[in-house]
Amino acid sequence: MKSVTRSLRILEAVAQHQPVTVGELTKLFGLPKSTVQRTLVTLSEAGWLRANRKDTTRWEIGARVLAVRPAALQGSSLFAAAREPMIRLRDAVNETIHLSVPDALQCMVVVDRVDCTHAVRTFHAIGDTSPLHATATGRAVLAYLPRADVDELVARGLERFGEATPTDAGQLHAELERVRADGWSVNRNQHRPDVCAVAAAILGEDGVPLATVAISMPDSRYDASRLSELGGLVADTAAEIGVRRHGG
Known part of the structure; x- marks a missing residue:
């Protein structure tokens, strides 16, 4: 001992x-x-x-500490601010909602989840980690980081998880430009097969991304015609969480 x-x-x-x-x-x-x-x-x-x-x-x-942090996080301003808007978002779309935080440039860590009622749904355990470049949650964060940080991530090498995974600097920067323009990011089978997500960053008062909220669904229920609607909903939820966290 x-x-x-x-x-x-x-x-x-x-x-x-x-x-x-x-x-x-x-x-x-x-x-x-x-x-x-x-x-x-x-x-x-x-x-x-x-x-x-x-x-x-x-x-x-490291990331493992973040993975076991949710119990403590429940008393934090982020968790308290996010829970109710996440439930309302789940009720609006009936898909699983995830709250994730970045561990520097290492990964995204799932810290809370609100499940949908579908028998077939996506599942990420609390504490699960995922790469920034290959996920909607990760790119929602990267879009608001300094260019030097993104270049550092690219220099390490971008692992390919599927045909759609962005694996070079030009491809990644183009996706991040779209995220900044739209206010939300999308992942269709870019990390895990048959798993899609739409995510938006929760920003601090200084504009630094603190966390992300995401709508996650199986590819069988992904509907491109609803993408703008889902993106708007998740972006509005992220903005609300940010306001609630700041005490607004």
């Missing part, structure tokens, strides 16, 4: 001081550098920590 306790304390310390170096943690705990480094690597392999993307000698919280 000593090693488990040590790992948890190091995890808590990273959360408090991130981004933090091995040396800083060594001084903080009075442990051998090799022990701290080994613990960090183990936590990283499990998804709890990751190296900072701008300085890989520093460590910060």
